[in-house]
Amino acid sequence: MRAALIVATMTQIEETTFEPSSRTRRWTTPLRALLRHALDVALPPLCPACRAPLGDGAGLCADCWSKLSLIEPPFCARLGIPFTYNPGPGLLSMEAIASPPAYDRARAAVRYDDIARALVHAFKYGDRLDLAPMMGRWMARAGRELTHEADALVPVPLHWRRLWSRRFNQSAALAGSVSQTCDVPVLHDALKRVRATPQQVGLSKPQRADNVQGAFRVPPERKAEVAGRRLVLIDDVLTSGATVDTCARALLRAGAKHVDVLVFARVVAPVRSPI
């Protein structure tokens, strides 16, 4: 209400003061700046995880930041799953050996815990697109060894119906932010979701794989941009890995030379030891 009043007042003042005389113009700019500042004070940015007001207006509050679980080495060289102790370089997790994915390596910035879930939800469903630069910077940091060798980033696409209802593709927004940090271009539309798939939430690992099988393909007009290239798939959350695995298969079938995966958060089982 207070914010709405300020906006209304600001619009009125802008309308009444923006006259073509140089005298009024001199006053308009500082007045606008002052009113914008008043608006910022009336609506302080909130921490996306706990809704506490943020002082400096970016990222997480200090309390949530301290609880966020960044994924650091040691981890499985293939899947990026963190280990509880360091088994030495290049060791793989049981998952990577038992069912190796189609992609080569996966990396994630953080564990998908309560804080990460709140961040992803605010970003995806709460119109907090302003979180993309911060999330993208964390991803770029976690995926340095992948992007260093990459020709392009490929966001996991949404089906057009979901894109229409959500208005933006969160993976494409994250890919844009990662690209700004690591200077690797984004290959938009390299993958197409040819089949709408039900949400993966609540499905078992085999059900998830069945659910997305054949859901993605590289359109014929994009094959030349994919063939022979080193690509990094970008998504927000990795749960079973079924979605990125299906995407990687489609890219490899179209002739991609190498496919890695970089996500913001990944689900990690509580205790993880190397074999």
Ligand SMILES: [Zn+2]
């Ligand atoms: Zn917080």
